[in-house]
Amino acid sequence: MTGLKNSSWGRILALFTRYFFLLRSSWPRIIEIAYWPTMQMVMWGFVSKHFAPSSPELTAGGVLISVVLIWDTLFRSHISYTLSFLEEMWSRNLGNLFVAPLRPWELMLGLACISLIRTLIGMVPAALLAIPFFGVSVFEMGFPLFAFFFNLVLTGWAMSQFVTAILIRYGLGAESLTWVLPFLIAPFSCIYYPLSTLPAWMQDVASFIPTTYVFEGMRALLIEGVWRQDLLLQALGLNVVYLGLGMGTFLFAFRVARTHGLLLQAGE
Amino acid sequence: MNFSSPYVDLPQRLTVRENLLVYAKLYGVINPGNRVAEVAESFRIENLLNQRLRRLSSGQKTRVSLAKSLINKPEFLLLDEPTASLDPDTTSWIRELLRQYRDKEGATILFASHDMREVELLCDKALLMKKGKLVEEGTPTQLLEKYNRDNLEDVFLQVNRRKEE
Numbered sequence: 001m002t003g004l005k006n007s008s009w010g011r012i013l014a015l016f017t018r019y020f021f022l023l024r025s026s027w028p029r030i031i032e033i034a035y036w037p038t039m040q041m042v043m044w045g046f047v048s049k050h051f052a053p054s055s056p057e058l059t060a061g062g063v064l065i066s067v068v069l070i071w072d073t074l075f076r077s078h079i080s081y082t083l084s085f086l087e088e089m090w091s092r093n094l095g096n097l098f099v100a101p102l103r104p105w106e107l108m109l110g111l112a113c114i115s116l117i118r119t120l121i122g123m124v125p126a127a128l129l130a131i132p133f134f135g136v137s138v139f140e141m142g143f144p145l146f147a148f149f150f151n152l153v154l155t156g157w158a159m160s161q162f163v164t165a166i167l168i169r170y171g172l173g174a175e176s177l178t179w180v181l182p183f184l185i186a187p188f189s190c191i192y193y194p195l196s197t198l199p200a201w202m203q204d205v206a207s208f209i210p211t212t213y214v215f216e217g218m219r220a221l222l223i224e225g226v227w228r229q230d231l232l233l234q235a236l237g238l239n240v241v242y243l244g245l246g247m248g249t250f251l252f253a254f255r256v257a258r259t260h261g262l263l264l265q266a267g268e
Numbered sequence: 269m270n271f272s273s274p275y276v277d278l279p280q281r282l283t284v285r286e287n288l289l290v291y292a293k294l295y296g297v298i299n300p301g302n303r304v305a306e307v308a309e310s311f312r313i314e315n316l317l318n319q320r321l322r323r324l325s326s327g328q329k330t331r332v333s334l335a336k337s338l339i340n341k342p343e344f345l346l347l348d349e350p351t352a353s354l355d356p357d358t359t360s361w362i363r364e365l366l367r368q369y370r371d372k373e374g375a376t377i378l379f380a381s382h383d384m385r386e387v388e389l390l391c392d393k394a395l396l397m398k399k400g401k402l403v404e405e406g407t408p409t410q411l412l413e414k415y416n417r418d419n420l421e422d423v424f425l426q427v428n429r430r431k432e433e
Contacts (some may be wrong), residue, residue, distance in 0.1 A: 010296050013293065014290055014293030015290075015294070017289070018282070021290070025282065025320075026281065091277050091279040091280055092275070092277040093276070093277060094276060095273065096336070097294075099271040100291065100294040101294075101295065101296075102294060179370065219364075264273075264275070
């Protein structure tokens with residue numbers, strides 16, 4: 001095609017630009033992204049303060065506030081990815097997108113990029129406000145914070161890949177899965193309690209969930225001062241497996257949707 | 269390749285310019301800003317560029333969708349009822365614009381329409397379909413001669429009723 005240049009990165013950048021335009025088109029939405037994590041932090045901050053004198057092990061090192069913030073990273077990462085995809089469905093735009101030379105994996109990467117930006121917009125203000133409000137700085141964790149954050153972002157994306165696969169195949173009727181899925185894994189993730197609290201069968205299930213290792217690792221670091229690299233690697237390994245499975249599921253669902261003409265029908 | 273259909277929307281919260289710019293970039297158009305200005309001029313939507321899509325009338329949205337469909341100067345263009353919701357005057361110049369584009373760029377246009385007059389005016393070859401199956405094909409002149417009719421609408425009715433008998 002004369003006069004045109006085409007590359008995957010160019011298309012991913014175009015998608016990113018589109019999501020950026022969407023984001024900046026509504027200031028209330030930007031504020032809302034930061035609002036929920038901040039409210040969570042404030043609420044759990046006071047809970048932590050209340051229990052500090054009677055249960056120091058529960059609040060040592062600001063663990064309660066830190067795990068709340070880190071858990072919200074997963075939730076934001078997942079919601080941001082899936083909502084950006086839902087925007088395409090709500091606006092019945094999938095047909096236009098995939099008539100363009102856009103490949104499904106480029107869409108996935110574009111969604112992941114904007115998810116990361118939205119997650120940072122949500123989490124950074126809450127994490128910064130925790131310092132003056134409750135004297136807890138998650139940034140003092142240094143590299144482990146980045147490792148925890150990165151793993152939970154990956155888990156969020158993996159969940160989103162499964163949800164978007166279902167959405168593209170079965171339509172907006174499956175929309176509520178977006179909100180349900182993070183809470184399905186929450187009890188097994190051992191966010192607020194150690195793994196040993198769970199009954200044996202739940203511990204078995206929990207061992208297949210990457211977030212369990214992240215929160216166990218975080219408790220070890222904040223309460224015992226031990227950096228458990230092995231837990232992080234287990235989380236990363238599981239994330240790689242789930243991301244691979246999620247990508248495969250999405251690509252399969254996309255192929256089925258395209259064969260059945262569902263891309264043009266997707267929407268409200 | 270590109271595509272336009274009244275049944276597939278562009279994002280409503282973006283402005284016309286933002287929508288066109290994103291698609292120009294998706295198609296890898298060089299100087300996307302210039303190309304957006306060109307198609308905006310062609311489809312007479314320059315004054316709408318900074319408006320959000322949701323504020324436009326359905327006719328204006330159709331013109332934006334058509335502008336998007338030419339953003340990459342496609343060699344193959346899929347149009348689904350491209351003049352739906354346009355007034356007769358706009359329909360007339362849009363048809364002319366599409367014809368000029370086809371001739372200038374040597375593009376192939378696959379065009380789905382229920383408006384047989386439009387098919388007669390624009391198409392080199394017409395395919396009549398019924399329940400997803402091809403039931404007749406030929407140039408508009410061939411079809412008119414074959415069925416001894418004055419216009420394609422009558423041809424369509426005859427073909428459609430014949431098959432139902």
